[in-house]
Amino acid sequence: MAGNTEPLSPRAKLAVTAGKAAAAVSRAAGRGSGSVIGGKVALRLDPDLLARLAQHLDVVLVSATNGKTTTTRLIAEALRAAGPVVSNALGANMPAGITSALAGGSDAKFGVIEVDEKYLAGVARDVTPKCIALLNLSRDQLDRAAETRMLAEKWREGLSGSKAVIVANADDPLVVWAASSSQQVVWVAAGQAWKDDAWSCPSCGGVMQRPGDDWFCGQCGFRRPTPTWALTGDHVLDPHGSAWPIHLQLPGRANKANATSSAAVAAVFGVPPQVALERMYQVQAVAGRYDVVSFLGRDLRLLLAKNPAGWLETFSLIDPPPAPVVLSVNARGADGTDTSWLWDVDYTQLAGHPIFVIGDRKLDMAVRLEVAGLDFRVCETLDEAVQSAPPGRIEIIANYTAFQDVRRRVGN
Known part of the structure; x- marks a missing residue:
């Protein structure tokens, strides 16, 4: 857990050093950042390294089909108001890439980690996050990824015993169903433009009713929860009813939604919405996107x-x-x-x-x-x-x- 500053074991230190060396060789050979191969080498030498590297951090995990790299970046900027942050900012979001990122953040207070949807439950077990942000689920990589409801079920089972605060999109029925097994959930009205993966109820298979912005299952009663955070136009509405203006250099409604979820996450760590949103303005592009x-x-x-x-x-x-x-x-x-x-x-x-x-x-x-x-x-x-x-x-x-x-x- 965060606050435990127990030093790394000799084996863990060796794994980190070997991983960084492998990454450096990969970069020198022009094969990208080297974060994945570096992480693979490090985990081969110490399979528990991810957990060891995260033990002194307050960790937030971010997972979704779309928007997780951008949201990870926005949250990282917001949390820098409260202390140093380590993050896999370039989007290497499977265990090897995450391990590489954390290996470079020995002085950090917060870990802001983007996680591939399929690996969320396993990474959450390893790093004991304080907060998990769930943004959306939709069809993606049809030959590799599980069908969306199966993915939601993996999330639901994997997060059921988690003590993390789950910040979840109330407008996506698959996300709501996945998050509903958790003890602490903060619901965010972030919107859902793409609805074609959420017409059947994930709980019972019934047909989802969608009057206006609401949704519910007419058969089992599964319905949209009441959000405490909401995106309304160009403002974030917080749980106290205060509206905070969103000023982003990133375009589009989707990024305003990402900023709303990010503000809700920042609040879990004690960063007020006004401070969080002001810091998010610094983000101009994310790994080349929008450049x-x-x-x-x-x-x-x-x-x-x-x-x-x-x-x-x-x-x-x-x-x-x-x-x-x-x-x-x-x-x-x-x-x-x-x-x-x-x-x-x-x-x-x-x-x-x-x-x-x-x-x-x-x-x-x-x-x-x-x-x-x-x-x-x-x-x-x-x-x-x-x-x-x-x-x-x-x-x-x-x-x-x-x-x-x-x-x-x-x-x-």
Whole structure:
């Protein structure tokens, strides 16, 4: 638990040193940050290292299908008002990456950790968090991830004995069902734009009723809990009824929702909403997301969208027509190799935009846009797409590895 400053054992120190060395070799070889291989080496030498590294920290875990990297960053900024923070800010969110991040934070007071949905219960057992933020659950990586209700069930079982304060989105029935087994839950009205994974009741399988912003199951009575925190327009409403303005450099309603959940988390650690929200303004971009870069004499805005819910949110951010849009989709291991989710996205929202398609699966995307009745052009490279685009800031929307490809090409 936090406050226990028992020094690391010789074995743990060796594991940390070996992990850092492996990470350094990986970086020198140009294979990325090295955080994953460094963590794997460290955990091989000391399987209990994650628990040992977290023992002196007040830990918050952040998990969701969408928004966890951004929310982790916002919470980390807010908690820096109360002390030093260690965080896996670049999104390496499985045990190896988390171990690497914590190994670099020996002087930290707080650990703000993004966790892959599948690993949440296991990491929570290891690090004894003070708080866990659950934002949303939706379909993602169809060939790898469990069906959403099964994932919610894993969360529900894994968190049932936790003493952590669970900060959970009251507007997502899957999240509510997962969090309802916990002893202490703070409900946040953060909204839910994508509802297609939550039409059946996770508790009994009945049809969910959705009048307005409310929801309930007509068969078993499972219903939306009353939130104590809420996003209302451009303000966070706290449990005392005070409204605090949200000023972010990050765009869109989804990030206001992330800021609302982050303010609720910060309050668990004693940071007032006004202080937390003011500090969140510092965040301009998150691991390249939302960055505007200059490339081939044009301004490009980089937007990440990995699944149907993410694409829906991203469409709400882009400049109005006739702003040119470049779409890039890959289907490598980190993306999931099944691209059938493209058919769940309403691409007709891009009508009026000049559209350019690149990426490993550009032909899959082309077929989808053809069926949607949109005009588009397939290009071999980002360079070709940018040089073909009419005037205006170019919006680049890409899934995970395609986004990394774009960042490398533009030198971001």
